[in-house]
Amino acid sequence: MKSFLPQKKFCWIYCGGADSIDFGEPLTSLVDQPLLNAWVDRSPELHMLGKITPRFFYSGRGSEMPSSVMTEAATFIAKHIDAYDGFVITHDLDRLIFHAALLTFMLGGTPKPIVFTCSPTLYLNAEEAAMTNIGDHTRAGSGLSGQLIESMQSTNIGFKEVVLFFHHRAIRATRAVYHRRGVHVLDTFRFPYLGDLEFGLAGEGKQFHPPTRLKFRPGFESRVAFSDTRWEEPQQFHTRMDAKQTQGLFLVGQENEALSSPWQGFVKQPELRRLPVAVFSSSSRTHPDLAPAFQVQHETLEVSLAKFFWILGQTENLKLIQQVMQGNVLGEKMSVRGSSNEAGWTEEQAGLSVDFREFLDIEL
Amino acid sequence: MNIYFLAPAEDTRLALRVQTMREILERAGANVSYRVGKKRHLALSAEEQALSRESGLSMLDPMDGFVIESTHPDIEINYALAQAIIQRKPTLCLYEKARPPRDLLVLLKQKNVPDVIEVKAYTDATLENVILSFLPQIEAYTDIELPTIKFTLRITRKIERYLNWKGEKEKIAKADFLRNLLKALMEGDAGYQHHLKAKKE
Numbered sequence: 001m002k003s004f005l006p007q008k009k010f011c012w013i014y015c016g017g018a019d020s021i022d023f024g025e026p027l028t029s030l031v032d033q034p035l036l037n038a039w040v041d042r043s044p045e046l047h048m049l050g051k052i053t054p055r056f057f058y059s060g061r062g063s064e065m066p067s068s069v070m071t072e073a074a075t076f077i078a079k080h081i082d083a084y085d086g087f088v089i090t091h092d093l094d095r096l097i098f099h100a101a102l103l104t105f106m107l108g109g110t111p112k113p114i115v116f117t118c119s120p121t122l123y124l125n126a127e128e129a130a131m132t133n134i135g136d137h138t139r140a141g142s143g144l145s146g147q148l149i150e151s152m153q154s155t156n157i158g159f160k161e162v163v164l165f166f167h168h169r170a171i172r173a174t175r176a177v178y179h180r181r182g183v184h185v186l187d188t189f190r191f192p193y194l195g196d197l198e199f200g201l202a203g204e205g206k207q208f209h210p211p212t213r214l215k216f217r218p219g220f221e222s223r224v225a226f227s228d229t230r231w232e233e234p235q236q237f238h239t240r241m242d243a244k245q246t247q248g249l250f251l252v253g254q255e256n257e258a259l260s261s262p263w264q265g266f267v268k269q270p271e272l273r274r275l276p277v278a279v280f281s282s283s284s285r286t287h288p289d290l291a292p293a294f295q296v297q298h299e300t301l302e303v304s305l306a307k308f309f310w311i312l313g314q315t316e317n318l319k320l321i322q323q324v325m326q327g328n329v330l331g332e333k334m335s336v337r338g339s340s341n342e343a344g345w346t347e348e349q350a351g352l353s354v355d356f357r358e359f360l361d362i363e364l
Numbered sequence: 365m366n367i368y369f370l371a372p373a374e375d376t377r378l379a380l381r382v383q384t385m386r387e388i389l390e391r392a393g394a395n396v397s398y399r400v401g402k403k404r405h406l407a408l409s410a411e412e413q414a415l416s417r418e419s420g421l422s423m424l425d426p427m428d429g430f431v432i433e434s435t436h437p438d439i440e441i442n443y444a445l446a447q448a449i450i451q452r453k454p455t456l457c458l459y460e461k462a463r464p465p466r467d468l469l470v471l472l473k474q475k476n477v478p479d480v481i482e483v484k485a486y487t488d489a490t491l492e493n494v495i496l497s498f499l500p501q502i503e504a505y506t507d508i509e510l511p512t513i514k515f516t517l518r519i520t521r522k523i524e525r526y527l528n529w530k531g532e533k534e535k536i537a538k539a540d541f542l543r544n545l546l547k548a549l550m551e552g553d554a555g556y557q558h559h560l561k562a563k564k565e
Contacts, residue, residue: 004437004466004467005437005438005439005442005467007467042475042476043476044449044471044474044475044476044477045445045446045447045449045450046446047471047474048442048443048445048446048449048471049439049442049443049446143450145450146447146450149443149446149447149450153439153443153446156439168422197422197443198416198417198422198423199397199399199404199406199422199423199424200399200404200440201439201440
């Protein structure tokens with residue numbers, strides 16, 4: 001029998017995510033490294049699961065967080081990958097999936113578990129509130145401490161990849177979607193959970209990525225022009241887009257035909273021909289005739305966008321950009337069953353129910 | 365009284381004692397969910413399980429207290445103790461008198477570990493007494509437990525009018541008024557109290 005338990009070393013990368021309350025105190029006061037250290041020191045529950053070292057990177061809303069913070073976090077992880085048994089990243093719910101995917105692509109693989117979690121303030125309707133007794137965070141373990149404990153324990157499930165862990169479930173970072181049901185705010189997109197802690201450790205090892213060495217390629221191109229063609233006309237887009245500054249176009253296509261005729265005409269303009277133009281489509285139909293644009297499908301919108309930002313930061317080779325966007329880099333593509341005429345998945349499943357118009361004004 | 369009993373170590377030498385611990389808890393009238401070695405048993409109704417799952421709560425949340433055999437270290441023990449600390453759950457952490465889990469004891473001596481977590485050594489002779497003397501703490505916890513079970517009750521208009529009037533007069537929510545009424549009835553019901561006592565014995 002074991003006579004002692006090896007103490008695991010964790011690094012807690014703080015990028016916000018303390019929106020909720022613990023022990024009745026709002027945690028918005030975690031705004032610098034000394035405050036974070038003090039909070040860890042007075043939280044004995046965290047030390048039950050290992051030695052935890054907090055590192056402050058960002059405090060505030062996810063919607064206002066520069067994505068460059070993820071580059072800093074990825075660089076830190078790459079530099080200290082051997083020093084810890086696992087990394088837990090707390091992050092606001094806003095842009096959580098996008099940033100987790102961006103970090104996944106920048107790291108390009110990992111030999112250690114890297115777990116994103118969040119502790120959002122949830123606005124529940126009366127029925128949900130009655131069901132969950134959410135007002136009592138200390139009992140429910142729903143606060144930041146609860147999510148941290150669970151995230152640290154989840155590293156014992158056995159995965160060695162970037163995951164989102166929230167309310168007992170581990171979700172592959174490149175397969176996550178927002179999905180609101182009660183206090184569950186994240187779900188997995190056509191892929192099993194990597195594991196759960198509902199009643200003791202449980203995980204489906206055969207689904208895990210094999211542990212890999214880091215292929216650290218940091219950086220991303222932020223000068224991406226984004227339009228959802230379901231809501232916007234090409235003329236409107238043209239007036240707000242700076243063609244000289246833009247390094248790539250990311251368009252959300254129409255429901256069944258990828259791009260409408262006016263948009264197909266728009267992307268063929270000579271001044272845009274030098275640019276990679278990705279057309280995200282939630283349909284499972286393929287549209288090979290979009291050139292010079294190319295279709296991206298069978299993955300979630302947020303992951304697709306993160307991958308586009310990342311690959312544009314790595315190369316200007318249009319062919320390579322297209323190959324990467326249409327390829328399965330880190331388990332983000334789902335297998336497609338049935339004929340090409342299959343209706344595809346619902347907007348909610350594909351992450352399209354999220355309003356991505358906020359990305360129009362994003363400052364990265 | 366829902367108790368989570370955790371004895372993750374697969375130690376044949378301890379097996380009989382672990383079984384005895386579970387039997388002591390069950391004889392005391394507890395509804396025991398357990399993980400013993402690799403065996404798991406969740407003694408919650410399908411409705412309670414569904415509620416926990418849907419609401420995002422852990423299956424440990426409906427437990428009123430934890431009893432842990434912690435002679436041998438295990439990651440599940442540390443996790444359960446972390447949950448017990450954060451949720452302020454009454455927890456009895458047991459170890460064989462001759463084999464104290466030193467690392468765990470150091471962790472439990474940290475500042476801010478709540479008093480509801482008790483660490484006790486046991487021998488064959490003291491085991492039953494150690495466990496039974498801890499159970500009143502769990503019962504005290506269940507008394508202050510917040511109501512989480514949803515119950516739909518159809519009432520007549522006449523009763524509703526009375527509840528509205530009473531609630532307004534005594535400045536109390538109708539649900540609280542009914543809960544208090546039922547609690548008083550339960551406590552004053554000699555037959556039921558006798559039944560509870562017999563079950564405990």
